[in-house]
Amino acid sequence: MALKNFLLAGFGGQGILFSGKVIAYSGLMDGKEVSWLPSYGPEMRGGTANCSVCISDEPIGSPLVLSPDVLMAMNLQSFDKFIDSVAPGGVAVIDCTLIDKKSSRTDITAIYVPATALASENDLQGLANIILIGAILKHTGFADFEAVKKAIDKCVPPKKRHLIEANLRAIELGMQYE
């Protein structure tokens, strides 16, 4: 698998770190080496949050992703800051409800998904991040769909078991979006 380094970025509260966990656990379920490294400020909500995830067949060297194969951007600041760092041939998945800008790069595939709008239209508030993971899955095939399902089952805490079904719907919605 060529695409293995993920950088997910947005505001605290958007579920950036959770998205990273889902991707990392999906890799784990596929029997790969994985790492998950968060970076966030002292704020709970509204501050910047980003997360590096590596999936690899080999033991992982630096877990810090500076030149991602896959970028997921959920706010304008993150888009501006990281879009130029995407590795040539890489994929950028952008929440175009929140980011009113297009990439001018021709050496990467930019996918625009109105994830936040899709989430509210489909009664999936707060799951824009998971819709974007669905889009990433569609365009990169970073893991087996079954592995992603298992990862969601693993990442959703016991108190929120009732949200698993919504998470799975969000993934499918992201996978179906053209």
Add this chain to the structure above:
Amino acid sequence: MAEAAIKSGCRHFFGYPITPQTEVAAYMAKRMPKIGGTYLQAESEIAAINMVLGAASAGVRVMTSSSSPGISLKTEGISYIAGSDLPCLIINVQRGGPGLGGIQPSQADYWQATRATGHGDFHILVFAPSTIQEMVDLVYTAYDKADEYRMPAMILADGMLGQMMEPVEFPEKEADQKIEKPWATTGHQNKRAHNIVNSLYLDPNELEQKVVERFKRYERIKEKEPLAEEYLVDDADIVLVSFGATSRIVKSAVNSARAMGIKAGMIRPITLWPFPEKAIQKAADTVSCFMSVEMSMGQMVDDVRLAVNGKKPVYFFGRTGGIIPSPAEVLEQIQKTMGGAK
């Protein structure tokens, strides 16, 4: 790390919250009551380390964890624990300093950990893991060695290791604590003379003798216990020396340098005290130069220079304040250095 401590037999945790190590305390708070252990959030770091001193005198496996500014507060207690010849485990998840500094990863407590975890003539064992798996494995080692040599052990991690997640496998068996502790203050029940745990010796002759005995033990440790990983050192022109999370970045840079035809290698000290001098000395015979790469302004580089002892040039590259160096930056330094050395 917390689960590894529990599996090593630790049933007593005393701490005080500080970013980025609060996850350890939070885990302990959840687990300890379920297994009949003690979790106590003390009123301060100083109180916590003195509770560790108390528990350690009773011979139980005990642990505290903190991050840089909190460790500074604990140093008085650590000195007392070392002066009383007691084993315990201290975790430092380092963040940027000095002062309150920041909350991002750093390795700027190297000097503190290896030179000055308190006043007086003493050392503590210092282990520096580079992966989450190794962090788990070293907790077991640290407890065993602390018991064996009757001294505090520290796991020196950093904010990157403290916050990241990687899959880990725990050893099958619970650790068996083979080492007997006849010195522990467990109640003599009129069957033996009572044990005294103390660090106060007002007679200078007696104190000197105590310290000298302790340093004889340190000599044995320096002989037997240094640990290091060597990576592509045998035919290397330049050897990078790096520990903890930084070593993973350095390893990536070494691989890129090799791909460009530069013979780079890496020595990764796993024990910082005792420092793996011999691994460095051996490499000094064959390489053309060394470069220490750290998340600080250059602290371990002192120990590298002492070990190299003037035989070969020792360079330094580091970022500080919570900035993690990138593999590309390290590679650029290797290229610059090797360009200059030729």
